[in-house]
Structures are given as structure tokens and as C-alpha cells.
Amino acid sequence: MKTIKSILLGSLFALTSTVNAHDYKVGELHIEHPWSKQVPPTSQVAAAFFNVVSHSNKGDELLSATSPIAGKTELHTHFHENGMMKMREVEKIDIPAHGSQALKPGGYHIMFFKLNEVPKLGEKFPLTLTFKHAGTIDLEVTVEEATYVPEGMKEEKMDHSQH
Numbered sequence: 666m667k668t669i670k671s672i673l674l675g676s677l678f679a680l681t682s683t684v685n686a687h688d689y690k691v692g693e694l695h696i697e698h699p700w701s702k703q704v705p706p707t708s709q710v711a712a713a714f715f716n717v718v719s720h721s722n723k724g725d726e727l728l729s730a731t732s733p734i735a736g737k738t739e740l741h742t743h744f745h746e747n748g749m750m751k752m753r754e755v756e757k758i759d760i761p762a763h764g765s766q767a768l769k770p771g772g773y774h775i776m777f778f779k780l781n782e783v784p785k786l787g788e789k790f791p792l793t794l795t796f797k798h799a800g801t802i803d804l805e806v807t808v809e810e811a812t813y814v815p816e817g818m819k820e821e822k823m824d825h826s827q828h
């Protein structure tokens with residue numbers, strides 16, 4: 666009975682694009698549900714998030730990201746300064762051996778500038794990631810609602826009005 670229920674649930678999720686989690690594999694890295702937070706149609710910036718799970722014996726590094734939607738794409742982190750949340754570019758994002766690294770609102774993220782097109786809710790857009798050891802992978806980022814909270818972050822309450 667449990668199996669049937671799972672299958673039914675599975676097909677239900679497959680039909681509903683906005684809650685359809687999708688995973689990618691590059692080398693020994695799994696990239697879980699790349700997503701972007703919906704932004705206003707006039708926005709000049711957007712951000713993308715995902716979880717990276719490593720099954721490798723050695724650490725890796727996310728070195729760069731590119732997307733046709735943006736004139737410029739950077740790896741970013743958030744930090745607190747004088748009670749304000751700010752962000753800055755980082756050279757790389759470490760992926761620990763046999764561990765995971767979450768890109769999420771309020772933490773590491775992919776930042777898109779000079780948008781050629783503003784991604785709309787329910788759409789997907791291409792993103793290319795390059796890792797030091799695992800290499801390069803093309804994936805698709807799903808645009809989620811502004812209120813979307815990823816798995817594993819639902820218990821956290823944080824202000825991430827920027828992204």
C-alpha cells in the first residue's frame with residue numbers, strides 16, 4: 666500500500682511544475698533542485714540557490730557560474746554588518762568531501778546582474794556551473810514564488826527580502 670501511495674504522490678508532483686524537485690549529477694556531486702526566487706518584472710538582478718551533496722573522497726570548489734539570462738553572474742555570500750545584511754562576491758564556494766554545501770537565501774548564492782530577461786514564475790532558465798574537480802554541468806533553474814522556502818530551511822526564520 667505504501668508503494669502505491671508513493672507512486673501516486675510521485676505522479677502528482679510530476680504534474681505540478683512549481684513543486685517538482687529536480688536533481689543533477691556531475692562527477693561525484695549531486696546538485697539538488699536549483700531554484701530562483703521570483704523577482705519583479707523590472708528587476709535588474711536575480712539569484713539562484715541549490716544544495717550540493719558530495720560523494721567524493723576529496724573536497725571540491727564551485728569556481729564559476731554563467732547564464733544566458735544575465736550579462737554578469739557572480740558567486741556571492743551574505744554577511745551581517747552593523748545589524749544589516751549585506752552581500753559580496755566570493756572567489757569560490759567550498760564543497761566538503763562526503764558532505765554538503767547549501768546555497769540558500771541568507772547564505773551563499775548565485776547572483777545575476779544585467780538581466781537580459783527577467784525569469785517568470787514557473788519558468789526555467791539555463792545555468793552552467795564549473796567545479797574545480799567535478800567539471801562543468803548545464804542545468805535548469807526553476808523559478809519559485811517569493812515566499813518559497815527550500816527543504817531543510819523551513820524551520821529557519823530569516824529576513825531575506827533582497828533574495
Ligand SMILES: [Cu+2]
Binds near residue numbers: 712741776
Ligand atoms: Cu548577491
